[in-house]
Amino acid sequence: xxxxxxxxxxxxxxxxxxxxxxxxxxxxxxxxxxxxxxxxxxxxxxxxxxxxxxxxxxxxxxxxxxxxxxxxxxxxxxxxxxxxxxxxxxxxxxxxxxxxxxxxxxxxxxxxxxxxxxxxxxxxxxxxxxxxxxxxxxxxxxxxxxxxxxxxxxxxxxxxxxxxxxxxxxxxxxxxxxxxxxxxxxxxxxxxxxxxxxxxxxxxxxxxxxxxxxxxxxxxxxxxxxxxxxxxxxxxxxxxxxxxxxxxxxxxxx
Amino acid sequence: xxxxxxxxxxxxxxxxxxxxxxxxxxxxxxxxxxxxxxxxxxxxxxxxxxxxxxxxxxxxxxxxxxxxxxxxxxxxxxxxxxxxxxxxxxxxxxxxxxxxxxxxxxxxxxxxxxxxxxxxxxxxxxxxxxxxxxxxxxxxxxxxxxxxxxxxxxxxxxxxxxxxxxxxxxxxxxxxxxxxxxxxxxxxxxxxxxxxxxxxxxxxxxxxxxxxxxxxxxxxxxxxxxxxxxxxxxxxxxxxxxxxx
Amino acid sequence: xxxxxxxxxxxxxxxxxxxxxxxxxxxxxxxxxxxxxxxxxxxxxxxxxxxxxxxxxxxxxxxxxxxxxxxxxxxxxxxxxxxxxxxxxxxxxxxxxxxxxxxxxxxxxxxxxxxxxxxxxxxxxxxxxxxxxxxxxxxxxxxxxxxxxxxxxxxxxxxxxxxxxxxxxxxxxxxxxxxxxxxxxxxxxxxxxxxxxxxxxxxxxxxxxxxxxxxxxxxxxxxxxxxxxxxxxxxxxxxxxxxxxxxxxxxxxxxxxxx
Numbered sequence: 234x235x236x237x238x239x240x241x242x243x244x245x246x247x248x249x250x251x252x253x254x255x256x257x258x259x260x261x262x263x264x265x266x267x268x269x270x271x272x273x274x275x276x277x278x279x280x281x282x283x284x285x286x287x288x289x290x291x292x293x294x295x296x297x298x299x300x301x302x303x304x305x306x307x308x309x310x311x312x313x314x315x316x317x318x319x320x321x322x323x324x325x326x327x328x329x330x331x332x333x334x335x336x337x338x339x340x341x342x343x344x345x346x347x348x349x350x351x352x353x354x355x356x357x358x359x360x361x362x363x364x365x366x367x368x369x370x371x372x373x374x375x376x377x378x379x380x381x382x383x384x385x386x387x388x389x390x391x392x393x394x395x396x397x398x399x400x401x402x403x404x405x406x407x408x409x410x411x412x413x414x415x416x417x418x419x420x421x422x423x424x425x426x427x428x429x430x431x432x433x434x435x436x437x438x439x440x441x442x443x444x445x446x447x448x449x450x451x452x453x454x455x456x457x458x459x460x461x462x463x464x465x466x467x468x469x470x471x472x473x474x475x476x477x478x479x480x481x482x483x484x485x486x487x
Numbered sequence: 488x489x490x491x492x493x494x495x496x497x498x499x500x501x502x503x504x505x506x507x508x509x510x511x512x513x514x515x516x517x518x519x520x521x522x523x524x525x526x527x528x529x530x531x532x533x534x535x536x537x538x539x540x541x542x543x544x545x546x547x548x549x550x551x552x553x554x555x556x557x558x559x560x561x562x563x564x565x566x567x568x569x570x571x572x573x574x575x576x577x578x579x580x581x582x583x584x585x586x587x588x589x590x591x592x593x594x595x596x597x598x599x600x601x602x603x604x605x606x607x608x609x610x611x612x613x614x615x616x617x618x619x620x621x622x623x624x625x626x627x628x629x630x631x632x633x634x635x636x637x638x639x640x641x642x643x644x645x646x647x648x649x650x651x652x653x654x655x656x657x658x659x660x661x662x663x664x665x666x667x668x669x670x671x672x673x674x675x676x677x678x679x680x681x682x683x684x685x686x687x688x689x690x691x692x693x694x695x696x697x698x699x700x701x702x703x704x705x706x707x708x709x710x711x712x713x714x715x716x717x718x719x720x721x722x723x724x725x726x727x728x729x730x731x732x
Numbered sequence: 733x734x735x736x737x738x739x740x741x742x743x744x745x746x747x748x749x750x751x752x753x754x755x756x757x758x759x760x761x762x763x764x765x766x767x768x769x770x771x772x773x774x775x776x777x778x779x780x781x782x783x784x785x786x787x788x789x790x791x792x793x794x795x796x797x798x799x800x801x802x803x804x805x806x807x808x809x810x811x812x813x814x815x816x817x818x819x820x821x822x823x824x825x826x827x828x829x830x831x832x833x834x835x836x837x838x839x840x841x842x843x844x845x846x847x848x849x850x851x852x853x854x855x856x857x858x859x860x861x862x863x864x865x866x867x868x869x870x871x872x873x874x875x876x877x878x879x880x881x882x883x884x885x886x887x888x889x890x891x892x893x894x895x896x897x898x899x900x901x902x903x904x905x906x907x908x909x910x911x912x913x914x915x916x917x918x919x920x921x922x923x924x925x926x927x928x929x930x931x932x933x934x935x936x937x938x939x940x941x942x943x944x945x946x947x948x949x950x951x952x953x954x955x956x957x958x959x960x961x962x963x964x965x966x967x968x969x970x971x972x973x974x975x976x977x978x979x980x981x982x983x984x985x986x987x988x989x990x991x
Binding site for chain 2: 242245246249268270325326328329330332333336337339340341342343344345346347348350351352423426427430431434435445446449452454457458461464465468469472
Binding site for chain 3: 629631632634636637638639640641645649653654730731
């Protein structure tokens with residue numbers, strides 16, 4: 234019976250989680266608890282953090298990180314859509330520059346970060362730039378892929394019925410490529426988030442990453458884990474939001 | 488043919504424009520050096536940079552081998568045992584999606600500075616995409632092929648060796664191609680964060696020292712190496728996929 | 733001591749399946765025996781359990797009740813030395829060449845490479861695949877793929893060949909030609925064949941025996957023995973009468989299955 238099997242799976246999953254937490258607790262205590270950070274040590278730190286006792290500027294840092302992500306993402310979407318459409322609509326340009334774009338994708342993005350730090354300094358600007366760089370590629374490539382997969386027959390038929398370029402775009406191409414596009418937008422957001430967070434951790438004066446570095450530098454490992462958890466909530470939350478919007482967008486096309 | 492010409496023209500025009508802009512003084516040479524300055528810097532740092540690159544690539548290679556072995560075996564085991572797959576899938580995907588940079592400080596704390604955290608972190612980055620791809624491929628193996636093999640009396644071992652593994656080769660290759668960039672990424676990040684010897688560290692110190700031409704030169708070097716590796720893997724991928732057409 | 737002519741015996745076989753809408757009985761008390769060297773066709777409406785029965789003979793499905801015996805021994809699992817199966821989907825391994833696919837069963841049995849290669853190569857001629865030894869399945873047509881699958885089964889040199897609608901996925905013309913080719917192969921190799929099909933034409937053209945199955949739960953409703961010579965003229969009066977008889981048996985069951 235499928236219902237019983239599903240319950241078994243959930244039971245095993247919870248059991249595994251409990252087991253891992255238990256092992257972590259025991260191992261964390263046996264080893265230097267400062268390094269091991271058993272879950273029991275994290276809870277009081279988490280409480281202190283959320284009550285703004287350990288890091289009173291938590292809300293400000295969180296806000297800064299969110300603003301950096303938002304800015305990076307807006308820029309990435311604008312540039313990604315723009316470049317993607319330009320490459321997609323003009324075949325020759327697309328064929329020439331598309332592979333060059335894809336080749337850059339084969340380079341781990343972190344190599345650009347030192348250059349960005351040189352140019353923008355340690356402020357928010359370098360994090361936004363890095364987030365932008367990371368998020369731009371999947372969006373542009375998704376636009377390109379989306380356009381390529383539109384059945385050219387549909388465009389021919391629309392034109393035969395006298396549709397102008399804008400109409401062709403709105404009524405034929407957009408619905409056909411929406412699925413791929415939305416997927417790319419979602420990946421782009423995830424990567425923007427990662428870019429900003431990585432940028433902050435690799436060197437920043439403010440933001441969640443800076444707090445994490447601060448805690449780590451002072452060996453306040455409990456606080457460090459608590460900060461990581463809060464950042465994690467931010468990251469997962471943004472992806473959940475994106476997936477909800479994706480579903481909504483999917484609803485529009487069906 | 489026209490495509491190639493346009494690409495070449497783009498690159499040359501881009502470099503040319505960049506050179507002119509830099510010479511004209513429209514950008515601060517401290518931040519944006521001219522391509523000619525970068526080329527000269529490349530010659531200057533040549534030997535040191537190549538040593539750094541070798542260092543980084545060495546760690547990456549080690550991390551890569553471990554990632555492939557771990558990722559493929561874990562992927563095959565978890566993918567082929569129904570219970571394991573059902574229970575572990577969400578965890579694996581969650582771990583894949585979480586930015587591992589968050590645990591980097593802790594890893595450095597535990598493993599110190601040096602090759603170990605770099606390789607460890609590289610494996611952490613590289614094994615997940617491989618594992619996820621392999622898991623998916625195992626799950627999607629054509630059931631008919633398994634039935635056929637069983638009707639011919641295949642033992643469990645033969646099923647794994649002669650049916651499952653050949654069937655998932657395309658996904659393994661795809662994962663390996665993704666994995667190499669991820670491994671390199673992980674190694675570079677640790678080198679930048681923890682000042683471990685290698686290209687990552689070199690890039691970081693050039694940036695801190697405001698040595699823009701050297702920084703650009705080193706960045707170009709790493710990028711070229713990475714692109715070259717991926718191209719080689721793509722080529723190997725094509726060669727091994729003749730039967731797929 | 734006389735040699736037992738019955739190579740295959742099926743006695744009182746029943747099989748039930750649990751589905752989301754409750755248990756269904758696929759086969760009910762099915763009994764059949766097949767002589768050595770016979771070409772026995774199982775024919776019946778969809779869902780009558782023909783494939784299940786074949787799966788049991790191939791050792792992939794176990795009955796809930798009843799027994800199946802091959803050469804007097806009970807069937808306990810796949811037995812490639814005695815029984816070879818051909819499925820409706822050719823099931824060729826896409827990463828293997830034609831030759832490597834034909835060798836597959838022998839490879840599993842640990843036959844040395846030299847011998848495998850020779851056996852497989854010798855089969856290519858009769859299979860009509862000379863010159864296609866190094867081709868991959870994606871380069872072959874549907875009919876060719878099935879021939880490779882049949883070749884793979886023949887390579888085992890098992891006494892019994894089970895075929896589950898092997899030509900079902902092919903177009904009409906190819907089907908007819910494949911039927912003629914199969915007949916030729918059968919007469920040369922003298923195997924015992926159990927053949928599942930929907931097609932009356934195939935059943936009448938190929939078989940020495942036709943077992944008609946009822947709609948679910950499947951039973952053997954009737955068995956016709958055909959003693960005509962090969963190759964058969966499908967327009968002879970005897971054949972026409974036989975076809976009418978066969979159709980009347982089947983039609984009833986098909987209607988019942990549709991309800």
